[in-house]
Amino acid sequence: MARVAVTASAGTADARRSGALPTSRARTRYVVVIVVLAILAVGAAAGLLAHGNPMPFGTEGFWRIAQLRVESLVVIGVVAFSQAVATVSFQTVTNNRIITPSIMGFESLYVAVQTTSVYLLGAAGITALQGVPQFALQVALMVGFAMLLYGWLLSGRYGNLQIMLLIGIILGGGLGAVSTFMQRLLSPSEFDVLAARLFGSIAKADASYLPIAVPLCLAAGILLWLRARRLNVMALGADTAGALGLSHRRELMQVLFLVAVLMACSTALVGPMTFLGFLVATLAYQLADSFDHRLVFPVAVLTAFTVLGGAYFVMKNLFYAQGVVSIIIELVGGTAFLIVILRKGRL
Amino acid sequence: MITLDGVVRNYSSEVAIGPVDLVVPEGGVTALVGPNGAGKSTLLTMIGRLMGMDAGTIAIAGHDVASTPSKALARIVSILRQENHFVTRLTVRQLVGFGRFPYSKGRLTRADEEIVSRAIDFLDLRDLEARYLDELSGGQRQRAYVAMVLAQDTDVILLDEPLNNLDMRHAVQMMRHLRRAAEELGRTIVVVLHDINFAGHYADRICAMKDGRVVEFGTPAEIMTDEVLTRVFDTPVRVIEGPAGPLAVYY
Numbered sequence: 001m002a003r004v005a006v007t008a009s010a011g012t013a014d015a016r017r018s019g020a021l022p023t024s025r026a027r028t029r030y031v032v033v034i035v036v037l038a039i040l041a042v043g044a045a046a047g048l049l050a051h052g053n054p055m056p057f058g059t060e061g062f063w064r065i066a067q068l069r070v071e072s073l074v075v076i077g078v079v080a081f082s083q084a085v086a087t088v089s090f091q092t093v094t095n096n097r098i099i100t101p102s103i104m105g106f107e108s109l110y111v112a113v114q115t116t117s118v119y120l121l122g123a124a125g126i127t128a129l130q131g132v133p134q135f136a137l138q139v140a141l142m143v144g145f146a147m148l149l150y151g152w153l154l155s156g157r158y159g160n161l162q163i164m165l166l167i168g169i170i171l172g173g174g175l176g177a178v179s180t181f182m183q184r185l186l187s188p189s190e191f192d193v194l195a196a197r198l199f200g201s202i203a204k205a206d207a208s209y210l211p212i213a214v215p216l217c218l219a220a221g222i223l224l225w226l227r228a229r230r231l232n233v234m235a236l237g238a239d240t241a242g243a244l245g246l247s248h249r250r251e252l253m254q255v256l257f258l259v260a261v262l263m264a265c266s267t268a269l270v271g272p273m274t275f276l277g278f279l280v281a282t283l284a285y286q287l288a289d290s291f292d293h294r295l296v297f298p299v300a301v302l303t304a305f306t307v308l309g310g311a312y313f314v315m316k317n318l319f320y321a322q323g324v325v326s327i328i329i330e331l332v333g334g335t336a337f338l339i340v341i342l343r344k345g346r347l
Numbered sequence: 348m349i350t351l352d353g354v355v356r357n358y359s360s361e362v363a364i365g366p367v368d369l370v371v372p373e374g375g376v377t378a379l380v381g382p383n384g385a386g387k388s389t390l391l392t393m394i395g396r397l398m399g400m401d402a403g404t405i406a407i408a409g410h411d412v413a414s415t416p417s418k419a420l421a422r423i424v425s426i427l428r429q430e431n432h433f434v435t436r437l438t439v440r441q442l443v444g445f446g447r448f449p450y451s452k453g454r455l456t457r458a459d460e461e462i463v464s465r466a467i468d469f470l471d472l473r474d475l476e477a478r479y480l481d482e483l484s485g486g487q488r489q490r491a492y493v494a495m496v497l498a499q500d501t502d503v504i505l506l507d508e509p510l511n512n513l514d515m516r517h518a519v520q521m522m523r524h525l526r527r528a529a530e531e532l533g534r535t536i537v538v539v540l541h542d543i544n545f546a547g548h549y550a551d552r553i554c555a556m557k558d559g560r561v562v563e564f565g566t567p568a569e570i571m572t573d574e575v576l577t578r579v580f581d582t583p584v585r586v587i588e589g590p591a592g593p594l595a596v597y598y
Contacts, residue, residue, distance in 0.1 A: 016464050018444030018455055022477065095432050229453030233445060237432030242397045244448045244499070245421030291437045 020292030030295060033287050037302035044309030045073055051317050071207050075269055076312060078213050080280075080304035082266035085221050086259045087277030088284065088293065088300050092235045093255045097285070098340070100277040101263045105172030107272035108179070109145055113138060115179040118194045119186060135209040139216070139264040146260035147253075213265045220258045227255065228293035235291060273326055275333025280304040282340060307332075348373045349394060349503065349537070354403035356389060364389050364559040366403060371537060373408075373502075375551035376529050379539045382580050385556040387539045388429070388507050394537070395426030395505045407503055421449035425499040427492055429507045439483070439491045440476040443467055446498030466498035469532075470524055486517035493521070497528060504528070506538040510545065518542075522549040543580075543595045547571045555579045571595065 021027045049069050055061035090101045183191060224231075230251060233241050238248040266273065284300035311328045348371065355365035364386040371377050379387040392398040394405055396412040405412045407424050415423075425446075443466055447459040455463070467476050470490045480488055489509060496504055506525070510518045526549055528534050540546045546553050546567070553570040555563035557579055563570055570576070571593040576584035584597045 016440070016460065016476070018440045018460060018463050020441070022438065022440065229448075232453060233448055235434050236445060239397055239426075239428040240431060240445075242417065243395065243421065243426045243428075243496075244445065245416075245418040247417055285436070289436055291434045291441065 020290050020295055026289070030288065030290070033299060034302070037287070037299065037306060040306045041302050041309065044306055044313055047313050048073055048076075048309060048316075051313070071210075072312070073309075074210060074214070075207075076308050077305060078210070078217055079266045079270050079273065079276075080308045081221060081301050082217050082262040083273060083277045084280045084284070084300035084304035085224055085297060086262035086266070087281040088296055089224050089231060089255050090259045090277075091281055092231045092293065093252050095235065095237055097282070098278075098337075100274075100281070101259055102272070102274045102277065105168050105175060106142060106146075106263045106267055107274060108172040108175035109142055110138070110267045110272065111179045112175040113141060115182045115194060118190055119182040122190060132208060132212065135212060135268055138268040139212075139261070142264035142267065143257070143260045146263075147257060209269055213269055217262055217265050220261045224255070224258050225294070225297060227251075228297065231255070231293045232291060271326070274330060275337055276304065276308065276329050279329070279333035279336050280307060282336060283307075348408060349535070350404075350406045351390075351394070352404045352406075354390070354393060354400050354405060356393065356398070356400050362559075364393075365400075367559075367561050369554065369561050369564065371535070371552070371554070373535050374529065374533060376525055376536045376538060376549060377552045377554060378546035378550035379537065379554050379556060380541075380543055380546050380579070381556035381562075386559040387556050390556065391426070391505050391507050391537065391539055392428070395424060396420055397426060397428070418449065421499065421501075423501055424503040424505065425496045425501040426505040427496050427507060427509065429511060431492055435479065435481050437480050438477055439472055439480065439494075440467065442480060442491055443472075443476075443494045443498050446495040446500075449499060462500060463498050466494045469497060469528070470494045485512045486514070486521075489513060489517075489521065490524070493524065497532075501534075503535045503537070506536065508539045508541060510540065510542065518545065525549070543571075543576065543584075547595065548592055557581075567593070 021030055049066045050057070050062075053062055053065050055065060087100045091097050091099070183194065186194065230246060233244055233246055234248070234251055234255075236244075241248050241251070280300055280303050283303050284296055287303065288296045288299040290296060307329065308325070311332075312325045315325050315328060349369075350371075351367050351369040353365070354367040355363065357363045367390060379391060381387050389398065393400050394407070394412065396405075396417065399413070407420070410420065410423055412420060412424075440463065443463050444455055444459070446466065447455055447463060451459050467473055470493060472487070472490060472494055475483065475487060475491075480491065483491065489512075493506070493509060496506070509521055509525070513521060522545060525536055525538065529536050529551075538550075540550075547570070548567075550567060553563070553565065553567055554561055555570060555575070562579060563575055571586050573584060573586050576586065576595055576597075580597070582597055584595050586593050586595050588594070
């Protein structure tokens with residue numbers, strides 16, 4: 001009670017502002033959060049570049065080795081940025097803090113595309129689907145799939161978000177079942193090739209994708225950033241957003257398109273990361289303690305980078321298991337997901 | 348002035364709203380009453396352009412709601428629905444600030460802040476303005492939403508059952524606030540009410556709906572009669588003279 005009284009008086013002392021951070025205490029808190037997260041992110045990045053570098057610091061050889069590692073750092077950056085921005089935006093337009101784009105069947109589609117290619121082309125045929133054309137194809141397929149689903153479901157008179165999400169889950173399950181079935185029919189060697197491609201792996205991400213993935217993600221991210229104030233209104237719900245002059249349907253479709261692009265980039269680079277987005281968005285809302293997307297986005301991206309970079313550092317240097325970063329993130333993220341659901345007691 | 352001309356919305360071959368022809372004059376409080384499923388909320392939502400119609404036209408102050416851009420309409424009409432999805436880390440003042448979105452697009456100017464302050468003071472929310480929405484009671488939150496609608500600064504305000512879940516004291520306070528908004532600020536307020544006695548006491552005009560059609564439109568004195576209310580609500584109603592005007596007794 002005393003805390004409320006303090007903030008109330010601070011609010012009036014601040015000449016009654018309605019901004020996202022109305023009190024000086026809230027502003028200080030936000031700056032501290034950003035600075036701490038930035039230090040952690042830089043620390044994770046520096047650790048990845050320098051730890052275990054056999055050459056002494058500052059020598060030419062040291063920098064050469066560090067340069068070789070920059071690539072995985074960029075991959076971490078792209079994945080962290082995409083997952084964070086996409087999940088926060090997605091949760092806003094669906095007015096739900098539990099679901100993430102993954103639930104819409106993105107990962108399942110990724111698995112289905114990979115499995116089908118191995119199934120149809122064989123282990124040898126896999127070489128035919130690599131590099132830039134494969135990447136472009138996957139992004140296009142995923143965005144196309146997403147837009148088709150949303151466009152079809154929302155154009156109908158009874159189309160609504162709940163139905164769309166339900167169909168998303170069912171489609172995801174269906175695609176997963178088809179993939180599993182095809183995997184049963186693969187020869188052990190083919191399955192081995194497939195398994196290597198399915199586990200999210202920063203170390204094995206194909207660097208040749210980066211020249212397309214980086215600008216694509218940046219463009220989608222900037223467009224979402226420019227819509228941040230509209231997203232704030234969208235968070236109030238369809239009716240209120242409509243009453244304030246936003247076309248909910250149009251905003252929803254545009255945001256979902258951008259989210260699809262971001263998710264496609266991330267999934268195509270490192271594969272499924274089911275709970276990373278959830279973990280990051282939940283943490284970001286706790287840390288930013290604000291409704292304003294212009295404040296939540298940076299916190300979410302920094303958090304994602306810290307979590308992913310930190311997990312990669314731990315797995316690589318402590319457990320020497322750099323290929324399975326997704327496992328530790330799924331473990332932590334999945335646990336967080338369960339805790340949040342059990343504590344809230346509802347979806 | 349709100350003009351409805353042959354407004355129809357079809358749900359199935361048996362269930363339909365309209366055709367509704369109605370003229371709500373400028374100023375004052377107009378209450379929409381009627382039994383459950385009469386189409387009050389649907390009609391209000393269509394006037395507020397949150398729902399499309401299958402035939403007919405609705406014009407608010409000469410602006411056709413179907414063809415006028417939603418952005419422009421947001422400066423002419425504001426609507427508050429029954430269920431509001433509320434964001435947890437949002438203070439009362441920040442919520443009311445969203446009412447300025449049609450003007451500021453989220454960048455609040457000094458003038459916007461002043462209007463926000465006035466709306467907050469108008470609904471006696473000054474002491475609560477730094478509180479988060481999830482720290483408020485249902486009645487206080489309802490008032491915060493009405494303050495947001497006031498800050499939108501539109502001539503026409505549409506409210507869908509604003510007395511829902513309010514106890515006696517808060518319901519009366521809410522109606523007084525709405526009356527003051529109509530009288531002091533000159534707003535045209537259309538409000539869906541469940542309690543006919545609230546409508547009879549606080550409204551300037553009552554519009555009674557039944558089975559998707561407007562069956563009565565008039566002053567409280569004209570509507571608050573045994574014959575009209577019994578017909579509209581399909582249940583025996585007796586109107587007696589109470590200490591503060593006519594009272595409908597239906598139990």
